[in-house]
Amino acid sequence: MNDIDYSRELSRCVRCGACKALCPTYLTTLNETMGARGRVAMLGELEGSRLAPTERLADRIFSCMLCGACKNLCPAGINIPELIYNGRDRLKSLFSKGRLIRTALKYSSTRMDAVFPALRIMRKMFYGPLFNAGLLPYIPELAPEPFKNSVSVYKNIKRIGRMAVFAGCSVNYLYPDLGKALLRILISKGYEVVVFKGEVCCGAPLRAAGLEEEAAALAKKNVEHFNRVRAEAVISMCPTCTMFIREQYPSLAGDTITSFMDVNEFLVKYDIASGLELSPAVVTYHDPCHLHYSLGIKNEPRHILKGIKGVEFTEMQDADECCGFAGLFSLHFKNISREIGRKKIDNISRTAADTVVTSCPGCIMQLEGLKKEVGLNIDVRHIVEIVDEAVNAEVK
Numbered sequence: 417m418n419d420i421d422y423s424r425e426l427s428r429c430v431r432c433g434a435c436k437a438l439c440p441t442y443l444t445t446l447n448e449t450m451g452a453r454g455r456v457a458m459l460g461e462l463e464g465s466r467l468a469p470t471e472r473l474a475d476r477i478f479s480c481m482l483c484g485a486c487k488n489l490c491p492a493g494i495n496i497p498e499l500i501y502n503g504r505d506r507l508k509s510l511f512s513k514g515r516l517i518r519t520a521l522k523y524s525s526t527r528m529d530a531v532f533p534a535l536r537i538m539r540k541m542f543y544g545p546l547f548n549a550g551l552l553p554y555i556p557e558l559a560p561e562p563f564k565n566s567v568s569v570y571k572n573i574k575r576i577g578r579m580a581v582f583a584g585c586s587v588n589y590l591y592p593d594l595g596k597a598l599l600r601i602l603i604s605k606g607y608e609v610v611v612f613k614g615e616v617c618c619g620a621p622l623r624a625a626g627l628e629e630e631a632a633a634l635a636k637k638n639v640e641h642f643n644r645v646r647a648e649a650v651i652s653m654c655p656t657c658t659m660f661i662r663e664q665y666p667s668l669a670g671d672t673i674t675s676f677m678d679v680n681e682f683l684v685k686y687d688i689a690s691g692l693e694l695s696p697a698v699v700t701y702h703d704p705c706h707l708h709y710s711l712g713i714k715n716e717p718r719h720i721l722k723g724i725k726g727v728e729f730t731e732m733q734d735a736d737e738c739c740g741f742a743g744l745f746s747l748h749f750k751n752i753s754r755e756i757g758r759k760k761i762d763n764i765s766r767t768a769a770d771t772v773v774t775s776c777p778g779c780i781m782q783l784e785g786l787k788k789e790v791g792l793n794i795d796v797r798h799i800v801e802i803v804d805e806a807v808n809a810e811v812k
């Protein structure tokens with residue numbers, strides 16, 4: 417968004433407040449400066465030089481979770497998260513809480529594979545004491561090796577089609593088992609699979625940190641590389657990657673990765689999850705924000721789960737409310753993140769479910785951390801793990 421468009425968008429706000437209705441940071445704090453309308457108003461005043469750029473103002477703009485709950489509510493059609501991204505790019509030097517991470521992201525995002533071993537050692541040495549002192553949220557062990565270090569083309573004698581996997585950083589470095597589960601599903605169903613080693617971070621965490629140019633550079637790399645991969649679809653297990661690549665790559669990189677799909681869309685469109693069976697389980701589902709607010713994917717995971725014989729599906733209250741994770745937000749605004757998350761955990765614990773399923777590795781991290789904190793005995797699983805288990809039970 418250029419300066420003129422940014423200024424014009426900000427001036428279109430009539431301060432009606434409709435966007436506050438679902439804003440999790442506003443509903444948790446009841447503070448106007450922590451809500452959608454307040455943030456748009458502050459950016460407007462800043463743009464008109466009626467408000468000075470201060471650390472406090474930057475803090476409020478960086479306290480947005482970029483969940484997207486507000487953007488479908490504005491009667492004027494203002495894309496509020498887009499304004500927040502632009503505001504962050506302008507205010508980043510004043511957000512002192514984010515300085516260290518911003519520098520680390522800037523220099524490590526293009527060479528994650530090289531810094532990964534050092535990160536593993538650092539996590540082993542420092543994470544425990546920092547977590548016990550309440551300074552860091554729950555972060556799982558880093559994987560022994562990144563998911564994409566494995567074979568790049570999985571041949572299949574059935575070869576009914578060819579799919580590519582976009583793992584994203586959370587699957588690559590934290591949850592490689594989710595990538596392996598998707599591989600098993602695809603291979604069992606007869607697909608040849610490409611796992612592309614040239615994949616880089618999608619850029620979403622960098623843009624959220626105000627690093628617009630660096631995010632654009634990553635986006636261009638992914639577009640250039642993935643559009644050379646021959647595949648019917650590129651499948652992602654992370655809704656933030658999917659939202660970012662579909663919605664923001666066209667303006668950031670001038671193009672996007674073609675046929676990019678969320679795993680739920682893929683499983684339904686290619687009819688992968690029909691006729692499956694599992695041992696009896698009571699299952700509830702948590703909607704990741706980017707999946708339902710940005711991509712409109714809400715029915716697909718329910719259709720998949722309800723279709724598995726043995727699964728008794730139970731809906732939790734406010735299933736589509738945020739879990740409080742939002743990436744770096746859970747680090748910089750830990751108390752609000754936990755407060756939002758506790759509400760989600762309460763809603764989960766009021767169901768009879770023994771398993772909570774979601775479609776986002778970030779939500780899994782948040783729910784795992786909170787369940788440990790409150791001592792809730794429930795399995796937290798990604799939908800690919802459930803489908804993998806059922807498909808492989810079918811294969812045996």
Ligand code: SF4
Nearest residue numbers: 439480481483484486
């Ligand atoms: S993106 Fe989410 S947290 Fe940010 S202003 Fe909108 S509703 Fe609030």
Ligand code: SF4
Nearest residue numbers: 429430432433435490
């Ligand atoms: S809903 Fe739109 S017009 Fe109303 S306060 Fe929010 S951004 Fe402004």
